[in-house]
Amino acid sequence: MVTHTPDAGATFVTQTRGLPSQDSFDLVYRHGMDIDSSGNQLVMASTTGNLWVTEDGGQHWECVSNYLPPVYAVKLV
Numbered sequence: 001m002v003t004h005t006p007d008a009g010a011t012f013v014t015q016t017r018g019l020p021s022q023d024s025f026d027l028v029y030r031h032g033m034d035i036d037s038s039g040n041q042l043v044m045a046s047t048t049g050n051l052w053v054t055e056d057g058g059q060h061w062e063c064v065s066n067y068l069p070p071v072y073a074v075k076l077v
Helices: none
Strands: 002-005 013-014 033-034 043-045 050-054 062-065
Touching: none
Parallel strands: none
Antiparallel strands: 002 013, 033 043, 043 050, 050 062
């Protein structure tokens, strides 16, 4: 489950568009996610080889791959 907070932690919103259901077993380490300087483009990869990207700050995600080896770190360049 991916969540974000629009109000510094007072509430959290679950993101679901383009991401696996709550029955997923994906584990994302801290270095398995990166955000560009604008905060709009994010990339996230899991230890189960899944990779997602978003261009709108995390509102809508797209799965890029389900077949990578375990991913422990990503970097946007």
